[in-house]
Amino acid sequence: MENLIEMRHITKDFLQGEEVIHALKDTSFEAHQGEFIAIIGPSGSGKSTFLTILGGLQKPTTGEVLIADGPFSRLNGKQRTKIRFEKIGFILQTANLLPFLTVKEQFLLYNRANRTSPNETRIKELFERLGIAKLAKNFPSSLSGGERQRVAIAKALYHDPVVILADEPTAALDTQKAFEVIKLLASETKAEGKATIMVTHDERLIEFCDKAFALVDGAMTQIK
Amino acid sequence: MFLAWKEIRHGKGKFALIVAMIALIGYLAFFLTSLAYGLASSYTNGIDGWGASAFLMTEDANDNSALSLIPSATYDEIALSSGAKAKLGLFPSVIKSAAVSSTQSNVYVFGVEDASFLLSSVVSSGTLGPSEAIGDFSLQKDGYALGDAFTLVGSTMTFTLTGFTSNATFQTAPIVYLNLASFDTAYGLPSGASSLVIVHGTVSSLPSGLKSYSHQAFVNSLPGYGAQVATFSLMIGFLVGIASFVLGVFMYVLTMQKVAYFGVMKVQGLSNAFIAFSVVEQSLLLTVFGVAIGLGLTLLSGLFLAGKMPFAVNTLFFVGIAVAFLIFSVLGALFSVRAVLKIDPLQAIS
Numbered sequence: 001m002e003n004l005i006e007m008r009h010i011t012k013d014f015l016q017g018e019e020v021i022h023a024l025k026d027t028s029f030e031a032h033q034g035e036f037i038a039i040i041g042p043s044g045s046g047k048s049t050f051l052t053i054l055g056g057l058q059k060p061t062t063g064e065v066l067i068a069d070g071p072f073s074r075l076n077g078k079q080r081t082k083i084r085f086e087k088i089g090f091i092l093q094t095a096n097l098l099p100f101l102t103v104k105e106q107f108l109l110y111n112r113a114n115r116t117s118p119n120e121t122r123i124k125e126l127f128e129r130l131g132i133a134k135l136a137k138n139f140p141s142s143l144s145g146g147e148r149q150r151v152a153i154a155k156a157l158y159h160d161p162v163v164i165l166a167d168e169p170t171a172a173l174d175t176q177k178a179f180e181v182i183k184l185l186a187s188e189t190k191a192e193g194k195a196t197i198m199v200t201h202d203e204r205l206i207e208f209c210d211k212a213f214a215l216v217d218g219a220m221t222q223i224k
Numbered sequence: 225m226f227l228a229w230k231e232i233r234h235g236k237g238k239f240a241l242i243v244a245m246i247a248l249i250g251y252l253a254f255f256l257t258s259l260a261y262g263l264a265s266s267y268t269n270g271i272d273g274w275g276a277s278a279f280l281m282t283e284d285a286n287d288n289s290a291l292s293l294i295p296s297a298t299y300d301e302i303a304l305s306s307g308a309k310a311k312l313g314l315f316p317s318v319i320k321s322a323a324v325s326s327t328q329s330n331v332y333v334f335g336v337e338d339a340s341f342l343l344s345s346v347v348s349s350g351t352l353g354p355s356e357a358i359g360d361f362s363l364q365k366d367g368y369a370l371g372d373a374f375t376l377v378g379s380t381m382t383f384t385l386t387g388f389t390s391n392a393t394f395q396t397a398p399i400v401y402l403n404l405a406s407f408d409t410a411y412g413l414p415s416g417a418s419s420l421v422i423v424h425g426t427v428s429s430l431p432s433g434l435k436s437y438s439h440q441a442f443v444n445s446l447p448g449y450g451a452q453v454a455t456f457s458l459m460i461g462f463l464v465g466i467a468s469f470v471l472g473v474f475m476y477v478l479t480m481q482k483v484a485y486f487g488v489m490k491v492q493g494l495s496n497a498f499i500a501f502s503v504v505e506q507s508l509l510l511t512v513f514g515v516a517i518g519l520g521l522t523l524l525s526g527l528f529l530a531g532k533m534p535f536a537v538n539t540l541f542f543v544g545i546a547v548a549f550l551i552f553s554v555l556g557a558l559f560s561v562r563a564v565l566k567i568d569p570l571q572a573i574s
Contacts, residue, residue: 048570057491057569078495085493098227098485100234112226113498139234 003069004195005054005163006030010063012049012218023049024060025218031163031195036186038206039199040223041215047199048167050215054197055088055165056080068162085114089156089194091166091185096152097140103151104136107158119158126154129191130184146177153185157192164189166198170205182208228506242478243514249467250518250549255525256463257541260456262534263396267449270332270360270394271442274342277307278423279442283435287445289314289420296416298431307425310342311335311418313407319400321374324367331359332394333376335407335418342422343401350387352403357383360398361390365531379410395446396534468548472556475507479560483567490569500561507557508550515546 012024023046031037041047052058054065056072065073067087072080090096097106104123111118127133130150140148149169156164166185170178182198186208189196198205206212212224232239265272280302285292294311302309313335320328336342336352343352350358359368363385368374373384383402392399408415421434430436437445444450486499519542529535 052570055491081490081493081495083493084491085495088493090491092488092491096488098488100231101227105230109226109494113494 002033003030003066004033005068005197006066007054008064008066010053010060010065012046012053012058013061022218024053027063027218027220029213029220031197033193033195034190035211036189036196036209037198038209038212038224039197039215039220040201040203040206040212041199042201045215046218047201047215049218050220051165051167051197051199055090056084086159087162089159089161089164091149091152091156091164091169093168093171096155097148099140102137102139103132103143106140106151106155110155110159122158122160126157129188130154144177145172146181149173149181150184153181153188157188157194160192161194164194164196166196166200168200169198170200170202175204178202178205179208225505225509227502228509231506232509239510242474242510243517245474246471246511246514246549246553247517247521249471250515250545251521252518253460253464253467253545253549254518254522254542257460257545258522258526258535258537259533260460261538261541262536264449264453264456265536266393266396266534267446267452268394268443270334270392270399271439274422274424276422276424276439278427279437279439280421280423280427280430280434281419281437282433284433288447289442289445290316292419293413294418294421294434295414298434299416299418299421301429301431302421302423302427302434303429304423305426305428307423309421309423309425311337311404311416312342312420312422313402313404313411313413313417314394314419315407315411316395316397317400318377319374320377321368321372323369323372324374328377329363329366329368330397331363331400332397333400333402333407333410334394335402335404337404350385352386352401354403354406355381355383356386356403358387358389358401359385360392360400361388362393362398362531363400364388376410381406381410395449464545464548468552471511471549472552472559475510475553475556476560479503479507479557480563483564486564487567487569490567496565499564500558503561503564504554504557507553511550511553515549519546 007027007029010024010027011022014021014023027050039047039050053060053073056065060073064071067083072083075083098109101109107123108118127136130153132147132150132154135143135147135151143151152169169185170181173181182205185196185198198209206224209224211222213220214223280294281289281292282294299311313333315333317331317333318328319331352358368385370385370387373382375382389399402410404418405415408417427436489499523537526535526537
């Protein structure tokens with residue numbers, strides 16, 4: 001099976017004062033089509049470092065990240081921004097949506113940025129599958145937390161990326177809403193044939209994932 | 225235009241206030257400029273239309289045109305290689321009329337020869353017979369009407385108004401035009417004498433005792449004119465400079481408030497160029513709206529003030545002020561763009 005995204009012997013060191021922090025220790029990881037993978041760890045475990053290196057927001061100290069078997073982490077900032085724009089869909093904790101754009105306009109922003117015309121069929125299809133069609137004209141401030149995350153999932157999928165990276169997508173939700181959103185994310189991962197990597201501290205979400213890794217002090221072990 | 229406009233539309237109240245602020249700053253700058261320019265023009269608009277190439281005055285007058293006296297014989301000695309020359313009698317005066325309720329009006333009396341080019345630029349109607357006069361329309365404010373008779377203070381002669389000029393003032397006073405022969409009689413000057421000689425062309429031989437001034441040199445010799453223009457220029461220059469700077473800082477602060485959104489946009493892979501462009505676009509949009517409203521208010525005020533205050537629009541000044549505002553608001557926005565580009569997208573992630 002093709003590796004949609006792959007980490008090869010990644011390490012990441014920070015200098016904090018005079019002390020070297022090993023935020024990630026020799027980590028290798030790969031995600032395939034249709035896989036929903038959870039990275040579980042308490043705060044300070046290196047989760048965010050893992051996700052930002054995977055998303056090309058910062059460079060690893062050693063090792064390499066490949067996306068769709070092509071180079072990623074070794075490219076320069078501008079090239080990585082372009083790949084992030086085209087091949088990665090992000091779902092963040094809360095502030096994912098711009099407050100002054102309606103739900104529909106959040107999607108059009110992508111087309112404005114790369115000067116393409118909106119794919120109305122795709123928008124309609126995603127809106128129906130994620131149950132947000134009736135929210136199209138609402139501003140984010142009038143949505144519930146669960147609705148916001150469903151919009152965020154649809155938005156992350158809209159441009160047909162290779163990989164979805166989710167950063168604590170359930171942080172602002174109660175248990176029932178959190179499970180609903182995660183189930184939706186899992187089914188979309190299968191339906192769209194993406195690889196979704198979710199970073200979370202909530203171990204209850206593991207049951208919805210295909211694989212899970214625990215990250216402790218920068219070292220990753222597979223737990224599912 | 226997408227992001228910039230959508231955000232303005234979403235925050236209508238906030239952005240209306242911002243535009244109102246820019247409009248008021250613009251109004252202040254435009255309005256004061258118009259008043260200062262109006263005042264400066266009221267010194268000279270009675271002579272600006274002549275397109276004179278030289279003003280001749282006696283050296284003895286020491287730059288004071290009212291003290292200059294050029295006899296007819298000297299006038300005849302002035303030789304031109306091209307163009308035309310004309311005599312001009314010029315005196316500050318006071319007129320009064322039994323027909324008019326306001327007792328006295330300060331004026332400048334210009335004695336001109338019939339059919340000279342001095343009149344054609346300002347006078348469209350009226351005749352200048354021996355006891356006839358044409359006055360500036362601002363005399364109507366004092367109650368003068370066509371056919372009214374008035375006397376010059378210090379003279380026994382009576383004149384009848386046969387016409388009005390529009391905007392013919394000199395040293396801020398309305399000009400009253402008389403026939404030069406009547407002017408000489410009224411002030412007891414030798415027949416054919418004048419205060420100045422105005423040249424429309426090139427002087428080839430200047431009689432001794434006469435001094436030639438360019439239009440600008442003559443205007444600068446008017447008492448108070450240079451100091452007044454310098455004072456107002458400095459005041460307005462500072463006003464526009466400071467207002468532009470404030471506007472720039474404002475645009476900077478406005479953008480910096482949105483740093484968090486820019487972080488999210490950067491995580492999603494929106495390019496720096498796209499973000500920077502939206503920021504600059506929004507600043508331009510707000511400034512253009514604000515300046516346009518300020519300009520509208522100024523022109524409207526001008527309509528209301530017509531005739532009551534010296535108010536004159538100078539397109540060049542307006543364009544200069546508008547361009548200064550636009551440049552500074554874009555600079556302010558660009559300054560914040562620099563900060564936006566440095567935002568670490570990591571901040572948007574836990």
